[in-house]
Amino acid sequence: MKGLSPTKPLPIGTLARTAGVKVPTIRYYEQIGLMNAAPRTESNRRTYGASDVRRLKFIRHARDLGFEIEEIRQLLALAGEPDRPCADADAIARQHLADIDDRIARLTALRGEIARMVDCGGHGSIGECRVIEVLADHDLCDHAHH
Amino acid sequence: MKGLSPTKPLPIGTLARTAGVKVPTIRYYEQIGLMNAAPRTESNRRTYGASDVRRLKFIRHARDLGFEIEEIRQLLALAGEPDRPCADADAIARQHLADIDDRIARLTALRGEIARMVDCGGHGSIGECRVIEVLADHDLCDHAHH
DNA sequence: CCCGATGCTCCAGTCGCTGGAGGATTTAAG
DNA sequence: CTTAAATCCTCCAGCGACTGGAGCATCGGG
Numbered sequence: 637m638k639g640l641s642p643t644k645p646l647p648i649g650t651l652a653r654t655a656g657v658k659v660p661t662i663r664y665y666e667q668i669g670l671m672n673a674a675p676r677t678e679s680n681r682r683t684y685g686a687s688d689v690r691r692l693k694f695i696r697h698a699r700d701l702g703f704e705i706e707e708i709r710q711l712l713a714l715a716g717e718p719d720r721p722c723a724d725a726d727a728i729a730r731q732h733l734a735d736i737d738d739r740i741a742r743l744t745a746l747r748g749e750i751a752r753m754v755d756c757g758g759h760g761s762i763g764e765c766r767v768i769e770v771l772a773d774h775d776l777c778d779h780a781h782h
Numbered sequence: 783m784k785g786l787s788p789t790k791p792l793p794i795g796t797l798a799r800t801a802g803v804k805v806p807t808i809r810y811y812e813q814i815g816l817m818n819a820a821p822r823t824e825s826n827r828r829t830y831g832a833s834d835v836r837r838l839k840f841i842r843h844a845r846d847l848g849f850e851i852e853e854i855r856q857l858l859a860l861a862g863e864p865d866r867p868c869a870d871a872d873a874i875a876r877q878h879l880a881d882i883d884d885r886i887a888r889l890t891a892l893r894g895e896i897a898r899m900v901d902c903g904g905h906g907s908i909g910e911c912r913v914i915e916v917l918a919d920h921d922l923c924d925h926a927h928h
Numbered sequence: 929c930c931c932g933a934t935g936c937t938c939c940a941g942t943c944g945c946t947g948g949a950g951g952a953t954t955t956a957a958g
Numbered sequence: 959c960t961t962a963a964a965t966c967c968t969c970c971a972g973c974g975a976c977t978g979g980a981g982c983a984t985c986g987g988g
Contacts, residue, residue, distance in 0.1 A: 647934075647935075647985095648934090648935070648936095649933090649934060649935080658976085658977075659934090659935085660976075660977060660978075661975085661976065661977080663936095663937095664975075664976060664977090668975090679935085679936090679983075679984060679985085680935080680936065680937095680983085680984090681934090681935055681936075681984080681985090682935085682936090699975090700888075701888075702889070704974080704975090705974075705975070733893065733897060736889055736893050737893065740886060740889050740890060740893065743848070743882055743885055743886050743889065744886060747879065747882050747883065747886065751879060793954095793965075793966075794965090794966075794967095795964090795965060795966080804945085804946075804947095805965090805966085806945075806946060806947075807944085807945065807946080809967095809968095810944075810945060810946085811945095814944090825952080825953060825954085825966085825967090826952090826953090826966085826967065826968095827953080827954090827965090827966055827967075828966085828967090845944090850943085850944090851943080851944070
């Protein structure tokens with residue numbers, strides 16, 4: 637009866653590997669209160685369980701998708717009380733959606749421009765190179781992003 | 783004969799407004815050597831000309847498009863010697879193109895997901911809300927970006 | 929039993945700005 | 959002409975989101 641712990645505790649390195657983040661990042665998340673303080677072993681090592689893996693994956697995924705820490709904090713809080721109306725989570729996500737549409741639009745415009753730049757192929761001197769031109773002239777977008 | 787200076791010198795604030803950056807940003811760019819040190823008036827104010835406007839717009843545009851300072855520095859250096867082969871500028875741009883395709887792909891995937899999340903519409907509790915779910919489950923992208 | 933991997937804490941650095949303090953100057957209004 | 963507001967200057971500190979190093983303790987496989 638020793639092989640069946642409720643879910644055996646993982647050290648930080650393993651958690652880091654399974655969630656795809658670096659070890660210091662986890663400690664950082666703990667420090668800013670995004671992950672809760674892990675219980676420690678006798679010898680002061682952090683121990684994690686399955687729920688921590690889930691939470692960290694959630695965080696990482698959200699970060700990867702461009703959510704900021706504060707937004708993630710909100711999302712996690714929301715997830716914590718499962719009978720609140722999903723309108724709040726929605727609002728955050730919707731806001732984000734708008735952002736993302738904007739970013740995609742900008743990046744797409746960019747893509748076009750850079751593609752055109754690169755089409756200068758190999759015709760010699762920078763003088764005629766579109767890369768410089770395009771960046772120089774054009775006033776594409778005026779608004780500060782974010 | 784006083785109204786016809788070769789291009790009348792602008793103070794930093796005006797430059798900032800015309801290029802669409804904040805004043806401290808310009809001073810920062812000077813500090814890191816991205817803008818060259820502006821000549822000063824008697825009373826130590828920076829003065830700028832048309833070429834500075836162009837350069838700063840170039841920088842801002844490039845930044846806006848996601849180029850990093852170092853890349854911009856290279857681009858500017860390249861632009862400075864107009865008989866170098868455009869292959870170098872090309873290489874930078876191409877590298878960037880790959881990045882951007884990646885980012886667009888990721889953002890598009892994200893857009894889809896967030897759109898789906900938001901489609902949970904208003905059906906009550908977070909328990910059933912896709913926002914949380916989607917973020918929690920899915921392992922969409924593994925690689926660290928950049 | 930030893931040594932390399934892993935863990936710990938603390939602290940400093942990264943990038944690209946941004947803002948404030950505290951002072952000097954310039955400019956527009958009255 | 960005088961004043962008040964705007965703009966400028968320098969210096970320095972802080973942001974977000976990590977990242978990495980120093981210096982030490984501890985763990986686990988050969």
